[in-house]
Amino acid sequence: MTRLRIDLAYDGGGFFGWARQPELRTVQGTIEDALHKVLRVPADDADEPLRLTVAGRTDTGVHASHQVAHLDVSDDVLARCMGHMNVSVCEALARRLKAVLPTDIVIHRVSVAPDGFDARFSALERTYVYRVADRSSEVDPRLRGCVLRVDEALDIDVMNQAAAMTIGLHDFGSFATPNPGGTTIREVKTAYWRRIPAAPLVPDGLSMDEAYRTPSLESGLLVFTIVADAFARNMVRSLVGSCVKVGSGRKSLDWFAGKMAKPAREGSSGPIAPQGLTLEHVAYPADDQLASRAEAIRAVRTLP
Template sequence: MTRLRIDLAYDGGGFFGWARQPDLRTVQGTIEDALHTVLRVSAGDANEPLRLTVAGRTDTGVHASHQVAHLDVSETALARCMGHMNVPVCEALARRLRAVLPADIVIHRIAIAPAGFDARFSALERTYVYRVADRSSEVDPRLRGCVLRVDESLDIAVMNQAAALTIGLHDFGSFATPNPGGTTIREVKTAYWRRVPVSPLVPDELAMDEVYRTPSLESGLLVFTIVADAFARNMVRSLVGSCVKVGSGRKTLDWFAGKMTEPAREGSSGPIAPQGLTLEHIAYPADDQLAARAEAIRAVRTLP
Protein backbone atom coordinates (compact mmCIF):
# COMPACT_ATOMS: atom_id res chain seq x y z
CA MET A 1 0.00 0.00 0.00
CA THR A 2 1.07 3.56 -0.72
CA ARG A 3 0.20 6.39 1.67
CA LEU A 4 -0.68 9.70 0.02
CA ARG A 5 -0.77 13.13 1.62
CA ILE A 6 -3.61 15.27 0.27
CA ASP A 7 -3.64 19.04 0.85
CA LEU A 8 -7.05 20.58 0.18
CA ALA A 9 -9.50 23.39 0.92
CA TYR A 10 -13.29 23.69 1.03
CA ASP A 11 -16.18 26.04 1.60
CA GLY A 12 -18.01 24.34 4.47
CA GLY A 13 -21.31 26.14 3.94
CA GLY A 14 -22.77 23.35 1.83
CA PHE A 15 -21.53 20.42 3.94
CA PHE A 16 -22.67 18.69 7.11
CA GLY A 17 -19.11 18.75 8.39
CA TRP A 18 -16.10 16.69 7.40
CA ALA A 19 -17.01 13.19 8.59
CA ARG A 20 -18.98 10.83 6.33
CA GLN A 21 -22.60 10.43 7.42
CA PRO A 22 -25.35 8.35 5.82
CA ASP A 23 -27.55 10.34 3.42
CA LEU A 24 -25.82 13.67 4.22
CA ARG A 25 -23.43 15.71 2.07
CA THR A 26 -20.06 15.78 3.83
CA VAL A 27 -16.54 16.67 2.70
CA GLN A 28 -15.12 13.22 3.43
CA GLY A 29 -18.01 11.45 1.75
CA THR A 30 -17.79 13.63 -1.36
CA ILE A 31 -14.03 13.15 -1.80
CA GLU A 32 -14.15 9.41 -1.08
CA ASP A 33 -16.92 8.98 -3.67
CA ALA A 34 -14.75 10.84 -6.19
CA LEU A 35 -11.75 8.66 -5.32
CA HIS A 36 -13.74 5.50 -5.94
CA THR A 37 -14.75 6.89 -9.32
CA VAL A 38 -11.33 8.00 -10.60
CA LEU A 39 -9.48 4.95 -9.20
CA ARG A 40 -12.23 2.60 -10.38
CA VAL A 41 -12.61 0.90 -7.02
CA SER A 42 -15.99 -0.43 -5.91
CA ALA A 43 -17.32 1.35 -2.83
CA GLY A 44 -18.22 -2.04 -1.39
CA ASP A 45 -14.79 -3.61 -1.92
CA ALA A 46 -13.73 -4.74 1.56
CA ASN A 47 -10.26 -5.64 0.28
CA GLU A 48 -9.52 -2.11 -0.85
CA PRO A 49 -11.43 0.48 1.17
CA LEU A 50 -10.61 4.08 0.23
CA ARG A 51 -10.89 5.93 3.53
CA LEU A 52 -9.45 9.34 4.30
CA THR A 53 -7.84 10.21 7.64
CA VAL A 54 -7.95 13.95 8.29
CA ALA A 55 -5.88 16.30 10.42
CA GLY A 56 -8.90 18.03 11.95
CA ARG A 57 -12.57 17.13 11.63
CA THR A 58 -14.50 20.32 10.96
CA ASP A 59 -18.14 20.76 12.00
CA THR A 60 -21.14 21.61 9.85
CA GLY A 61 -20.63 24.97 8.12
CA VAL A 62 -16.94 25.34 9.06
CA HIS A 63 -14.45 26.09 6.28
CA ALA A 64 -10.87 25.06 5.59
CA SER A 65 -8.38 27.05 3.53
CA HIS A 66 -5.74 24.39 4.25
CA GLN A 67 -6.76 20.93 5.41
CA VAL A 68 -4.58 17.81 5.29
CA ALA A 69 -5.65 14.18 4.89
CA HIS A 70 -3.95 10.90 4.12
CA LEU A 71 -5.09 7.95 2.04
CA ASP A 72 -3.74 4.41 1.86
CA VAL A 73 -4.14 2.99 -1.65
CA SER A 74 -2.70 0.06 -3.60
CA GLU A 75 -0.23 0.75 -6.39
CA THR A 76 -2.56 -1.11 -8.74
CA ALA A 77 -5.46 1.22 -8.04
CA LEU A 78 -3.23 4.28 -8.15
CA ALA A 79 -1.93 3.30 -11.59
CA ARG A 80 -5.48 3.27 -12.98
CA CYS A 81 -5.70 7.05 -12.90
CA MET A 82 -2.73 7.54 -15.22
CA GLY A 83 -4.45 6.90 -18.55
CA HIS A 84 -2.55 8.72 -21.30
CA MET A 85 -1.25 11.51 -19.05
CA ASN A 86 2.51 11.92 -19.16
CA VAL A 87 2.80 13.23 -15.60
CA PRO A 88 3.71 11.72 -12.20
CA VAL A 89 0.97 9.54 -10.74
CA CYS A 90 0.15 11.94 -7.87
CA GLU A 91 -0.35 14.81 -10.32
CA ALA A 92 -2.54 12.55 -12.47
CA LEU A 93 -4.73 11.72 -9.47
CA ALA A 94 -4.95 15.40 -8.48
CA ARG A 95 -6.04 16.39 -11.99
CA ARG A 96 -8.70 13.67 -12.18
CA LEU A 97 -10.08 14.59 -8.76
CA ARG A 98 -10.27 18.27 -9.70
CA ALA A 99 -12.26 17.30 -12.77
CA VAL A 100 -14.99 15.48 -10.82
CA LEU A 101 -15.13 17.27 -7.46
CA PRO A 102 -17.65 20.10 -6.91
CA ALA A 103 -16.50 23.72 -6.94
CA ASP A 104 -16.65 24.01 -3.13
CA ILE A 105 -13.73 21.55 -2.72
CA VAL A 106 -10.25 22.31 -4.08
CA ILE A 107 -7.31 19.90 -4.16
CA HIS A 108 -4.10 21.86 -3.62
CA ARG A 109 -1.59 19.04 -3.88
CA ILE A 110 -1.19 15.27 -3.63
CA ALA A 111 2.16 13.69 -2.76
CA ILE A 112 3.63 10.40 -1.56
CA ALA A 113 3.68 10.72 2.23
CA PRO A 114 7.00 10.30 4.02
CA ALA A 115 7.48 7.26 6.26
CA GLY A 116 5.60 7.53 9.55
CA PHE A 117 3.24 10.26 8.34
CA ASP A 118 -0.24 10.33 9.88
CA ALA A 119 -2.35 13.35 8.92
CA ARG A 120 -4.04 13.42 12.32
CA PHE A 121 -1.55 12.15 14.87
CA SER A 122 1.68 13.50 13.35
CA ALA A 123 0.44 17.11 13.41
CA LEU A 124 2.23 19.49 15.76
CA GLU A 125 -0.44 22.20 15.77
CA ARG A 126 -3.53 23.55 14.04
CA THR A 127 -4.42 27.18 13.38
CA TYR A 128 -8.04 28.33 13.27
CA VAL A 129 -9.25 31.83 12.42
CA TYR A 130 -12.70 33.26 13.22
CA ARG A 131 -13.85 36.45 11.47
CA VAL A 132 -16.45 38.81 12.93
CA ALA A 133 -18.00 42.03 11.65
CA ASP A 134 -19.24 44.04 14.62
CA ARG A 135 -21.22 47.29 14.58
CA SER A 136 -18.11 49.33 13.80
CA SER A 137 -17.25 47.19 10.75
CA GLU A 138 -18.57 47.47 7.22
CA VAL A 139 -18.94 43.87 6.16
CA ASP A 140 -18.70 43.14 2.45
CA PRO A 141 -21.75 41.06 1.44
CA ARG A 142 -19.46 38.82 -0.61
CA LEU A 143 -17.97 37.61 2.70
CA ARG A 144 -21.31 36.66 4.27
CA GLY A 145 -20.47 32.95 4.01
CA CYS A 146 -17.22 33.23 6.00
CA VAL A 147 -17.81 36.20 8.34
CA LEU A 148 -20.28 36.39 11.24
CA ARG A 149 -22.21 39.66 11.55
CA VAL A 150 -22.70 40.84 15.16
CA ASP A 151 -24.94 43.85 15.79
CA GLU A 152 -22.88 45.07 18.75
CA SER A 153 -19.73 47.11 19.28
CA LEU A 154 -17.11 44.78 20.73
CA ASP A 155 -14.32 45.75 23.13
CA ILE A 156 -11.24 44.12 21.64
CA ALA A 157 -9.07 44.93 24.68
CA VAL A 158 -11.18 42.91 27.13
CA MET A 159 -11.61 40.15 24.53
CA ASN A 160 -7.84 39.85 24.37
CA GLN A 161 -7.71 39.64 28.15
CA ALA A 162 -10.08 36.69 27.94
CA ALA A 163 -8.12 35.09 25.09
CA ALA A 164 -4.88 35.36 27.07
CA LEU A 165 -6.40 33.16 29.80
CA THR A 166 -6.64 30.25 27.35
CA ILE A 167 -2.92 30.08 26.56
CA GLY A 168 -1.15 27.07 28.07
CA LEU A 169 -2.23 23.55 29.03
CA HIS A 170 -5.81 23.61 30.34
CA ASP A 171 -8.92 21.53 30.64
CA PHE A 172 -11.36 23.21 28.24
CA GLY A 173 -14.34 21.25 29.55
CA SER A 174 -16.41 24.45 29.79
CA PHE A 175 -15.99 25.03 26.06
CA ALA A 176 -15.75 21.59 24.48
CA THR A 177 -17.11 18.06 24.33
CA PRO A 178 -14.69 15.12 24.58
CA ASN A 179 -14.73 12.22 22.17
CA PRO A 180 -15.61 8.84 23.74
CA GLY A 181 -12.65 7.82 25.86
CA GLY A 182 -10.98 11.17 25.20
CA THR A 183 -10.32 14.35 27.13
CA THR A 184 -10.84 18.11 26.78
CA ILE A 185 -7.28 18.88 27.91
CA ARG A 186 -5.47 20.84 25.21
CA GLU A 187 -2.42 23.10 24.94
CA VAL A 188 -3.12 26.49 23.37
CA LYS A 189 0.02 28.15 22.05
CA THR A 190 -1.40 31.42 20.72
CA ALA A 191 -4.79 33.11 21.02
CA TYR A 192 -5.52 36.75 20.22
CA TRP A 193 -7.99 39.17 18.64
CA ARG A 194 -7.04 41.94 16.22
CA ARG A 195 -8.90 44.37 14.03
CA VAL A 196 -7.82 44.33 10.40
CA PRO A 197 -6.60 47.84 9.52
CA VAL A 198 -8.74 49.74 7.05
CA SER A 199 -6.42 50.09 4.09
CA PRO A 200 -6.99 50.80 0.40
CA LEU A 201 -6.62 48.01 -2.11
CA VAL A 202 -4.79 50.46 -4.40
CA PRO A 203 -1.92 52.34 -2.69
CA ASP A 204 -2.43 56.10 -2.43
CA GLU A 205 0.48 56.85 -4.73
CA LEU A 206 -1.15 54.78 -7.50
CA ALA A 207 -4.76 55.90 -6.96
CA MET A 208 -6.35 57.90 -9.79
CA ASP A 209 -9.04 59.43 -7.57
CA GLU A 210 -8.00 61.20 -4.35
CA VAL A 211 -11.50 60.84 -2.83
CA TYR A 212 -12.47 57.28 -3.60
CA ARG A 213 -10.47 54.35 -2.21
CA THR A 214 -11.37 50.67 -2.70
CA PRO A 215 -10.72 49.00 0.68
CA SER A 216 -9.18 45.56 0.99
CA LEU A 217 -11.83 42.88 1.42
CA GLU A 218 -11.25 42.26 5.14
CA SER A 219 -10.71 45.89 6.19
CA GLY A 220 -12.20 46.58 9.63
CA LEU A 221 -13.07 43.00 10.56
CA LEU A 222 -12.35 41.54 13.99
CA VAL A 223 -10.24 38.39 13.60
CA PHE A 224 -9.57 35.76 16.26
CA THR A 225 -6.53 33.53 15.70
CA ILE A 226 -5.89 30.49 17.87
CA VAL A 227 -3.12 27.90 17.60
CA ALA A 228 -3.12 24.66 19.61
CA ASP A 229 -1.70 21.16 19.45
CA ALA A 230 -5.26 19.92 18.89
CA PHE A 231 -8.84 21.02 19.48
CA ALA A 232 -11.76 19.28 21.14
CA ARG A 233 -15.23 19.34 19.57
CA ASN A 234 -16.81 22.84 19.48
CA MET A 235 -13.83 24.28 21.39
CA VAL A 236 -12.95 27.19 19.09
CA ARG A 237 -16.54 28.28 18.42
CA SER A 238 -17.36 28.14 22.14
CA LEU A 239 -14.29 30.20 23.04
CA VAL A 240 -15.22 32.76 20.37
CA GLY A 241 -18.82 32.90 21.56
CA SER A 242 -17.69 33.49 25.13
CA CYS A 243 -15.19 36.15 24.09
CA VAL A 244 -17.92 37.95 22.14
CA LYS A 245 -20.17 37.91 25.22
CA VAL A 246 -17.37 39.45 27.26
CA GLY A 247 -16.57 41.98 24.54
CA SER A 248 -20.21 43.08 24.33
CA GLY A 249 -20.54 43.47 28.10
CA ARG A 250 -23.09 40.67 28.46
CA LYS A 251 -20.59 38.65 30.51
CA THR A 252 -17.65 39.71 32.65
CA LEU A 253 -13.99 38.78 32.43
CA ASP A 254 -14.35 37.14 35.86
CA TRP A 255 -17.08 34.92 34.42
CA PHE A 256 -14.73 33.82 31.63
CA ALA A 257 -11.91 33.21 34.11
CA GLY A 258 -14.25 31.10 36.20
CA LYS A 259 -15.10 28.94 33.20
CA MET A 260 -11.39 28.33 32.68
CA THR A 261 -10.78 27.53 36.35
CA GLU A 262 -13.79 25.23 36.83
CA PRO A 263 -14.43 23.32 33.59
CA ALA A 264 -18.15 22.57 33.40
CA ARG A 265 -20.19 22.38 30.19
CA GLU A 266 -23.40 24.42 30.26
CA GLY A 267 -25.45 26.62 27.96
CA SER A 268 -23.85 30.01 28.52
CA SER A 269 -20.51 28.94 27.02
CA GLY A 270 -21.88 27.09 23.99
CA PRO A 271 -20.66 27.45 20.40
CA ILE A 272 -21.27 30.51 18.23
CA ALA A 273 -22.45 30.17 14.61
CA PRO A 274 -20.05 28.17 12.38
CA GLN A 275 -19.69 30.32 9.26
CA GLY A 276 -16.98 32.64 10.65
CA LEU A 277 -14.59 29.76 11.37
CA THR A 278 -11.83 28.56 9.03
CA LEU A 279 -9.08 25.99 9.53
CA GLU A 280 -6.11 27.80 8.05
CA HIS A 281 -2.91 25.87 8.77
CA ILE A 282 -1.56 22.55 10.04
CA ALA A 283 2.09 22.18 11.01
CA TYR A 284 4.10 18.94 11.00
CA PRO A 285 7.56 18.08 12.33
CA ALA A 286 10.54 17.08 10.21
CA ASP A 287 10.10 13.80 8.33
CA ASP A 288 12.34 11.84 10.70
CA GLN A 289 10.14 12.86 13.66
CA LEU A 290 6.71 12.04 12.17
CA ALA A 291 6.34 8.52 13.59
CA ALA A 292 7.51 9.52 17.08
CA ARG A 293 5.08 12.44 17.13
CA ALA A 294 2.19 10.19 16.10
CA GLU A 295 3.02 7.70 18.84
CA ALA A 296 3.33 10.36 21.53
CA ILE A 297 0.10 12.19 20.71
CA ARG A 298 -2.00 9.02 20.96
CA ALA A 299 -1.50 9.01 24.74
CA VAL A 300 -4.44 10.44 26.74
CA ARG A 301 -3.36 13.77 28.22
CA THR A 302 -3.63 14.77 31.86
CA LEU A 303 -2.95 17.98 33.76
CA PRO A 304 0.10 18.18 36.05
Protein backbone atom coordinates in the same frame (compact mmCIF):
# COMPACT_ATOMS: atom_id res chain seq x y z
CA MET B 1 0.62 0.22 -0.60
CA THR B 2 1.29 3.95 -0.87
CA ARG B 3 0.28 6.63 1.62
CA LEU B 4 -0.69 9.90 -0.05
CA ARG B 5 -0.88 13.34 1.52
CA ILE B 6 -3.74 15.47 0.18
CA ASP B 7 -3.77 19.24 0.81
CA LEU B 8 -7.16 20.78 0.18
CA ALA B 9 -9.64 23.57 0.92
CA TYR B 10 -13.42 23.80 1.06
CA ASP B 11 -16.35 26.10 1.66
CA GLY B 12 -18.14 24.35 4.51
CA GLY B 13 -21.47 26.12 4.01
CA GLY B 14 -22.91 23.31 1.90
CA PHE B 15 -21.62 20.40 3.98
CA PHE B 16 -22.71 18.66 7.17
CA GLY B 17 -19.14 18.77 8.42
CA TRP B 18 -16.10 16.75 7.43
CA ALA B 19 -16.96 13.24 8.62
CA ARG B 20 -18.90 10.88 6.38
CA GLN B 21 -22.54 10.43 7.47
CA PRO B 22 -25.23 8.30 5.85
CA GLU B 23 -27.54 10.27 3.53
CA LEU B 24 -25.82 13.59 4.29
CA ARG B 25 -23.45 15.65 2.14
CA THR B 26 -20.06 15.79 3.88
CA VAL B 27 -16.58 16.75 2.74
CA GLN B 28 -15.11 13.32 3.46
CA GLY B 29 -17.98 11.51 1.77
CA THR B 30 -17.80 13.72 -1.33
CA ILE B 31 -14.04 13.26 -1.78
CA GLU B 32 -14.13 9.53 -1.09
CA ASP B 33 -16.93 9.10 -3.64
CA ALA B 34 -14.75 10.99 -6.15
CA LEU B 35 -11.77 8.74 -5.35
CA HIS B 36 -13.84 5.62 -5.97
CA LYS B 37 -14.94 7.08 -9.30
CA VAL B 38 -11.56 8.15 -10.67
CA LEU B 39 -9.75 5.03 -9.40
CA ARG B 40 -12.58 2.77 -10.59
CA VAL B 41 -13.03 1.01 -7.24
CA PRO B 42 -16.52 -0.19 -6.21
CA ALA B 43 -17.82 1.63 -3.14
CA ASP B 44 -18.30 -1.68 -1.29
CA ASP B 45 -14.81 -3.04 -2.03
CA ALA B 46 -13.54 -4.17 1.40
CA ASP B 47 -10.01 -4.73 0.05
CA GLU B 48 -9.70 -1.11 -1.13
CA PRO B 49 -11.83 1.07 1.18
CA LEU B 50 -10.26 4.41 0.11
CA ARG B 51 -10.82 6.07 3.50
CA LEU B 52 -9.39 9.48 4.33
CA THR B 53 -7.78 10.39 7.65
CA VAL B 54 -7.88 14.13 8.30
CA ALA B 55 -5.87 16.58 10.41
CA GLY B 56 -8.97 18.10 11.99
CA ARG B 57 -12.63 17.17 11.64
CA THR B 58 -14.54 20.38 10.97
CA ASP B 59 -18.17 20.75 12.04
CA THR B 60 -21.20 21.58 9.92
CA GLY B 61 -20.74 24.93 8.20
CA VAL B 62 -17.05 25.34 9.11
CA HIS B 63 -14.58 26.11 6.31
CA ALA B 64 -10.98 25.17 5.59
CA SER B 65 -8.51 27.16 3.52
CA HIS B 66 -5.82 24.54 4.21
CA GLN B 67 -6.86 21.10 5.40
CA VAL B 68 -4.62 18.00 5.26
CA ALA B 69 -5.67 14.36 4.86
CA HIS B 70 -3.92 11.09 4.09
CA LEU B 71 -5.04 8.12 2.03
CA ASP B 72 -3.64 4.58 1.85
CA VAL B 73 -4.04 3.05 -1.62
CA SER B 74 -2.49 0.05 -3.36
CA ASP B 75 -0.04 0.86 -6.13
CA ASP B 76 -1.92 -0.98 -8.86
CA VAL B 77 -5.15 0.88 -8.07
CA LEU B 78 -3.34 4.22 -7.92
CA ALA B 79 -1.85 3.58 -11.37
CA ARG B 80 -5.36 3.51 -12.85
CA CYS B 81 -5.55 7.30 -12.78
CA MET B 82 -2.60 7.72 -15.16
CA GLY B 83 -4.31 7.10 -18.49
CA HIS B 84 -2.38 8.90 -21.24
CA MET B 85 -1.13 11.72 -19.01
CA ASN B 86 2.62 12.24 -19.08
CA VAL B 87 2.83 13.39 -15.44
CA SER B 88 3.50 11.83 -12.04
CA VAL B 89 0.83 9.58 -10.57
CA CYS B 90 0.16 12.17 -7.84
CA GLU B 91 -0.38 14.93 -10.38
CA ALA B 92 -2.61 12.64 -12.42
CA LEU B 93 -4.78 11.89 -9.38
CA ALA B 94 -4.97 15.57 -8.46
CA ARG B 95 -6.11 16.49 -11.98
CA ARG B 96 -8.77 13.78 -12.09
CA LEU B 97 -10.12 14.74 -8.67
CA LYS B 98 -10.32 18.40 -9.69
CA ALA B 99 -12.30 17.38 -12.75
CA VAL B 100 -15.04 15.57 -10.81
CA LEU B 101 -15.21 17.37 -7.45
CA PRO B 102 -17.78 20.16 -6.89
CA THR B 103 -16.56 23.75 -6.91
CA ASP B 104 -16.82 24.09 -3.11
CA ILE B 105 -13.87 21.69 -2.71
CA VAL B 106 -10.40 22.49 -4.07
CA ILE B 107 -7.44 20.09 -4.16
CA HIS B 108 -4.23 22.06 -3.61
CA ARG B 109 -1.79 19.17 -3.98
CA VAL B 110 -1.44 15.39 -3.85
CA SER B 111 1.96 14.00 -2.82
CA VAL B 112 3.54 10.80 -1.55
CA ALA B 113 3.62 11.07 2.24
CA PRO B 114 6.96 10.63 4.02
CA ASP B 115 7.49 7.54 6.17
CA GLY B 116 5.65 7.83 9.48
CA PHE B 117 3.27 10.55 8.30
CA ASP B 118 -0.20 10.59 9.83
CA ALA B 119 -2.37 13.57 8.88
CA ARG B 120 -4.02 13.60 12.30
CA PHE B 121 -1.49 12.38 14.84
CA SER B 122 1.72 13.75 13.29
CA ALA B 123 0.44 17.35 13.32
CA LEU B 124 2.25 19.76 15.63
CA GLU B 125 -0.45 22.43 15.64
CA ARG B 126 -3.56 23.73 13.91
CA THR B 127 -4.47 27.36 13.27
CA TYR B 128 -8.11 28.44 13.23
CA VAL B 129 -9.43 31.91 12.42
CA TYR B 130 -12.89 33.27 13.25
CA ARG B 131 -14.10 36.42 11.49
CA VAL B 132 -16.72 38.77 12.98
CA ALA B 133 -18.34 41.95 11.73
CA ASP B 134 -19.57 43.93 14.75
CA ARG B 135 -21.42 47.24 14.92
CA SER B 136 -18.14 49.09 14.27
CA SER B 137 -17.53 47.35 10.95
CA GLU B 138 -19.37 46.45 7.80
CA VAL B 139 -19.23 43.05 6.14
CA ASP B 140 -18.84 42.88 2.38
CA PRO B 141 -21.84 40.84 1.17
CA ARG B 142 -19.46 38.61 -0.77
CA LEU B 143 -18.05 37.42 2.58
CA ARG B 144 -21.40 36.66 4.21
CA GLY B 145 -20.69 32.92 4.08
CA CYS B 146 -17.47 33.16 6.10
CA VAL B 147 -18.10 36.12 8.44
CA LEU B 148 -20.54 36.29 11.36
CA ARG B 149 -22.52 39.50 11.73
CA VAL B 150 -22.96 40.64 15.36
CA ASP B 151 -25.24 43.59 16.07
CA GLU B 152 -23.16 44.83 19.00
CA ALA B 153 -20.09 46.99 19.49
CA LEU B 154 -17.40 44.67 20.87
CA ASP B 155 -14.57 45.69 23.22
CA ILE B 156 -11.49 44.11 21.67
CA ASP B 157 -9.27 44.90 24.68
CA VAL B 158 -11.50 42.96 27.07
CA MET B 159 -11.81 40.13 24.57
CA ASN B 160 -8.02 39.89 24.37
CA GLN B 161 -7.83 39.69 28.17
CA ALA B 162 -10.17 36.70 27.99
CA ALA B 163 -8.24 35.12 25.10
CA ALA B 164 -4.96 35.45 27.02
CA MET B 165 -6.37 33.18 29.76
CA THR B 166 -6.59 30.30 27.29
CA ILE B 167 -2.87 30.21 26.46
CA GLY B 168 -1.03 27.21 27.90
CA LEU B 169 -2.06 23.70 28.90
CA HIS B 170 -5.64 23.70 30.25
CA ASP B 171 -8.70 21.55 30.56
CA PHE B 172 -11.20 23.17 28.19
CA GLY B 173 -14.13 21.16 29.49
CA SER B 174 -16.24 24.33 29.82
CA PHE B 175 -15.81 25.03 26.12
CA ALA B 176 -15.80 21.61 24.47
CA THR B 177 -17.77 18.43 23.98
CA PRO B 178 -15.64 15.49 25.19
CA ASN B 179 -15.37 12.27 23.22
CA PRO B 180 -15.98 9.06 25.19
CA GLY B 181 -12.65 7.91 26.57
CA GLY B 182 -10.97 11.11 25.41
CA THR B 183 -9.93 14.32 27.13
CA THR B 184 -10.59 18.05 26.78
CA ILE B 185 -7.04 18.94 27.86
CA ARG B 186 -5.31 20.94 25.12
CA GLU B 187 -2.30 23.23 24.81
CA VAL B 188 -3.06 26.61 23.26
CA LYS B 189 0.06 28.29 21.89
CA THR B 190 -1.44 31.64 20.97
CA ALA B 191 -4.87 33.24 20.96
CA TYR B 192 -5.72 36.86 20.19
CA TRP B 193 -8.21 39.24 18.64
CA ARG B 194 -7.33 42.01 16.21
CA ARG B 195 -9.26 44.40 14.03
CA ILE B 196 -8.18 44.36 10.39
CA PRO B 197 -7.09 47.90 9.48
CA ALA B 198 -9.22 49.71 6.93
CA ALA B 199 -6.87 49.70 3.99
CA PRO B 200 -7.03 49.66 0.21
CA LEU B 201 -6.17 46.55 -1.73
CA VAL B 202 -3.94 48.67 -3.96
CA PRO B 203 -0.53 49.34 -2.26
CA ASP B 204 -0.16 52.80 -0.73
CA GLY B 205 3.06 53.47 -2.66
CA LEU B 206 1.30 53.64 -6.00
CA SER B 207 0.32 57.02 -7.39
CA MET B 208 -3.35 56.56 -8.18
CA ASP B 209 -6.55 58.53 -7.98
CA GLU B 210 -8.49 57.70 -4.81
CA ALA B 211 -11.46 56.51 -6.86
CA TYR B 212 -9.42 53.53 -8.07
CA ARG B 213 -8.08 52.43 -4.69
CA THR B 214 -10.08 49.20 -4.34
CA PRO B 215 -10.76 48.53 -0.63
CA SER B 216 -9.61 45.30 0.97
CA LEU B 217 -12.49 42.86 1.52
CA GLU B 218 -11.63 42.29 5.18
CA SER B 219 -11.14 45.92 6.19
CA GLY B 220 -12.58 46.59 9.65
CA LEU B 221 -13.41 43.00 10.57
CA LEU B 222 -12.68 41.55 14.01
CA VAL B 223 -10.55 38.42 13.64
CA PHE B 224 -9.78 35.80 16.28
CA THR B 225 -6.70 33.65 15.68
CA ILE B 226 -5.97 30.60 17.82
CA VAL B 227 -3.16 28.05 17.49
CA ALA B 228 -3.09 24.82 19.50
CA ASP B 229 -1.62 21.34 19.31
CA ALA B 230 -5.17 20.04 18.84
CA PHE B 231 -8.75 21.11 19.50
CA ALA B 232 -11.63 19.39 21.24
CA ARG B 233 -15.03 19.35 19.57
CA ASN B 234 -16.72 22.79 19.47
CA MET B 235 -13.79 24.26 21.41
CA VAL B 236 -12.96 27.20 19.12
CA ARG B 237 -16.56 28.22 18.50
CA SER B 238 -17.32 28.05 22.23
CA LEU B 239 -14.30 30.17 23.08
CA VAL B 240 -15.30 32.71 20.43
CA GLY B 241 -18.88 32.79 21.69
CA SER B 242 -17.70 33.37 25.25
CA CYS B 243 -15.28 36.10 24.17
CA VAL B 244 -18.08 37.84 22.28
CA LYS B 245 -20.27 37.74 25.39
CA VAL B 246 -17.45 39.32 27.40
CA GLY B 247 -16.74 41.89 24.67
CA SER B 248 -20.39 42.92 24.53
CA GLY B 249 -20.63 43.30 28.31
CA ARG B 250 -23.13 40.46 28.73
CA LYS B 251 -20.57 38.46 30.71
CA SER B 252 -17.61 39.51 32.85
CA LEU B 253 -13.94 38.58 32.77
CA ASP B 254 -14.43 36.93 36.15
CA TRP B 255 -17.08 34.70 34.58
CA PHE B 256 -14.66 33.69 31.83
CA ALA B 257 -11.88 33.08 34.35
CA GLY B 258 -14.24 30.88 36.36
CA LYS B 259 -14.97 28.82 33.26
CA MET B 260 -11.25 28.31 32.71
CA ALA B 261 -10.62 27.43 36.35
CA LYS B 262 -13.48 24.97 36.75
CA PRO B 263 -14.22 23.02 33.56
CA ALA B 264 -17.95 22.33 33.44
CA ARG B 265 -20.00 22.20 30.25
CA GLU B 266 -23.22 24.24 30.36
CA GLY B 267 -25.30 26.39 28.08
CA SER B 268 -23.77 29.82 28.64
CA SER B 269 -20.40 28.79 27.15
CA GLY B 270 -21.78 26.90 24.15
CA PRO B 271 -20.63 27.31 20.54
CA ILE B 272 -21.32 30.36 18.41
CA ALA B 273 -22.55 30.03 14.79
CA PRO B 274 -20.15 28.08 12.53
CA GLN B 275 -19.88 30.23 9.41
CA GLY B 276 -17.17 32.57 10.74
CA LEU B 277 -14.72 29.74 11.43
CA THR B 278 -11.97 28.58 9.06
CA LEU B 279 -9.15 26.09 9.51
CA GLU B 280 -6.24 28.04 8.05
CA HIS B 281 -3.12 25.95 8.60
CA VAL B 282 -1.78 22.61 9.84
CA ALA B 283 1.91 22.35 10.79
CA TYR B 284 4.03 19.19 10.86
CA PRO B 285 7.52 18.41 12.19
CA ALA B 286 10.52 17.40 10.09
CA ASP B 287 10.12 14.11 8.27
CA ASP B 288 12.35 12.19 10.67
CA GLN B 289 10.11 13.22 13.60
CA LEU B 290 6.72 12.34 12.09
CA ALA B 291 6.43 8.83 13.53
CA SER B 292 7.58 9.78 17.04
CA ARG B 293 5.17 12.74 17.09
CA ALA B 294 2.29 10.48 16.08
CA GLU B 295 3.16 7.99 18.82
CA ALA B 296 3.44 10.67 21.51
CA ILE B 297 0.19 12.45 20.65
CA ARG B 298 -1.85 9.24 20.86
CA ALA B 299 -1.31 9.19 24.62
CA VAL B 300 -4.18 10.60 26.70
CA ARG B 301 -2.99 13.83 28.29
CA THR B 302 -3.37 14.90 31.92
CA LEU B 303 -2.67 18.15 33.73
CA PRO B 304 0.41 18.38 35.96
